[in-house]
Amino acid sequence: MIVVVLAAAGGYTGWALTAPLSAPAATAQTPAAPKPAAAVALALPAEGSAALSVSGGDDYLGADAGGIWAASGSADPRSIASISKLITALVVLEAKPLASADDPGPTITFGKAAHDLYDKYYVMGATIMPMPIGTTMSERDALATMLIPSACNYAEAVATWAFGSQGAFLSAARTWLAANGLTATTLVEPTGISPRNTSTPADLIAIGKIAAANPVIAKIAATQSLSVPGAGGMSNTNDLLGTGGVTGLKMGNLGDGAFNLLYTASLDVGAAQPLAVTGVMLGGATHDSVNQDVLRLLDSIRAGFHTVPLATRGQRLGSFTTAWGSTAGLVVGADAEIFTWSDTPITVTMTTTTPVEYEEGEVVGSITWTAGPNTATAPVVIEGSIRPPTSWWRLTHPAELGG
Template sequence: MSIDDRRDEFAEFSAMLARGEAQATSRGSRPTLEVEPDGRIAPPMDAAAVARARRRRTRAGIATVVVVLMILAVVGTYIPLALSAPVDAATVHLQPVTAPKATAVALSLPQVGESAVSVAGAEDFEGTTGTNGILASSGGTAALPMASISKLITALVILDAKPLGEKDAGPNITFSKADHDLYDKYYVMDASIEPMSTGSVMSERDALATILVASACNYAEAMSTWAFGSQANFLSATRKWLSAHGMADTKLVEPTGVDARNVSTPTDLIAIGKLAMANPLVATIVGSQSASVANIGQISNTNDLLGIDGVNGIKTGTLDSSDLLFSARVDVGIPEPITVVGVVLGGDSRQSVNDAARALIASIQSGFQQIRLVGEGDVFGTYTTPWNDDATIVAGEHASALAWSNAAVTSTRTTRKVTTAKTGTKVGSVTFVAGKATVTVPLVLKGSITAPDAWWRLTHPAHLFDPR
């Protein structure tokens, strides 16, 4: 049989297979013919072999379809999920914060005699109230002669019996011959005196001014006798007044202070000074550098420290040593000035006592310090992301706080989760506590944190689909 005949036979047989008409029914079935690539007729194959070849081709086709479907699933499912999946928040790295420190105040306490000082109006600052109302003291606590500071107690006891309002003149007092004789009594003692004629008339207010401003001893005795009828009654009332105010270490044996047995302690005198300044009339009188009174005219205050460094009272005293009970209104940077009440007993001279008081006031004022808490732009940490984007956490503004002495300063920080954010975004805050003052400063981003790009998303499935 020629090659052409074999090709015709193969073509006819192939057509029969396509129509389903060729079947392998027995060993004697017509052989299956195939053509080699070079055109030669391949050796005949039986029907079973043909069936096996078909099955192989079917399985290969199915595998191809599965692969194609899997590729389509990846393209149609993973890529959209990867591009839209949420990403973890940036990791925050906070830097340690160094607490700002204030300088401990070194109070300038007098080096002679005894002294004490108290501060009021600064209760919001830890450490200013001291112990039992005394911020600091020096030289001991013994009761010492208080000289003419005694007259302040005399005036307060008189006002306890004969009270006056701040602007009241009070009743008129007519001075007797006995009152007039007091001028001579104290003159020979070389004490402070002012004229007092027999039959002269003066208001209670003017008389008290003469006692407290000019420190006139004759007026102190005359007025205390007027208020209580006798010196014995006055001294009895004074003991009761001192006891009622808890001043067990203060004693008066007469109303002027010329007697060294009139004694008190710095602690008691601080309390007396506060009582005096709490009385509007007394505070006005002791804060006056001069006064004009009936029958005398202009009188000058013995306290020549008035008006200097905020001093607004209270009373001087001089015997063998120099004493000063003072009050001062001191500006320390808060809405209202603080009040300093201090006392110096047993000073060498009026000038040395004044200098000691001024130095003490200045040292208290210097103890109130503005502490720099943070500057705008100070770095507190960073945010970083797995896709290598980062931004710095900085203070959004400058802040300082007024503190007393070396008050402890602490800080706490809070930050929020950040995935993407622009520069300047508030991401938290830092709160400082300086004594009793609390200051909160915003924390903001310096630099932006942007979302990861598509390539990073497609190539980092573990970051996107981590079950954690």
């Protein structure tokens, strides 16, 4: 009888000390997604008309609607002043193309008729540059003199040189505008001195993109100052060049209430690539107010991009507990943040697996946050370790044994 009891006791002890244990009970909760920031208020101008197109940021900003991402003011045609010269240059280059941005092209000789344009535009109060009789100049330098200081006499002279007459130039300009779908743009002369040279913000955005894609015009429009034999030194009327990311294109004005700027800009906002902006401001009160409106708008785009903190290393997500009192935490294994735009919603998902060792630092899952095109991921790890029960606990808790 004693032998049987001892055998039974020995059997129980052996069983209790080796019986499988129930897996630790786990609790885990996916962290709440961060609340989106307040929507960015774009600083669109209050006066005149403005439009903006952004390339390279569709994943953040959404696609342009009809080529325009944001706009303010009237969409009706307005006088475009010397922005006309950008169209003139594009029409001339279609007829007399240059091989590259630095190709001087053919030589132009300006005779008495071209020289007389100096006096014609002088009495009109227009911008002019010297053009003595017999002046010779490369096509590229002539285009630069037309665009950089906005010389009206060069605009008409170059248009006549390229097409033989102003009538032929205007016919070619109408054909070019129609071919490019610019049906809301009217050009009655090549300089912009006439208020009947008009266009809409939408058409000007399209013209700006065509000009920026032309290597000759893009390089000239990005030049702050230049000296050309025959014309002398000159400074770009677009004095925003190099400020706020502005890279081009053309300023124009017909006086109070008719200051315009068609511009390009490259905005480094922290994304993989800078944003390529094409914008237009029409009908500004002054040259300075147009500049300030453009800079404020570009700054408001930059300000809309920001980094959102998501989680910190050690942030608690849950726990593991055992019947014998050993516990461990479930935590975020690394700091996490995400780059995003404005009030873009942030979503979060968490996946976990059953631990193998229940040891400190064991990776048992991950958390992924998504905002627009960007994702951020952090591991889910065990904090602390689950220790096995003592022999005494096993011997005194038979009900918790057996798996």
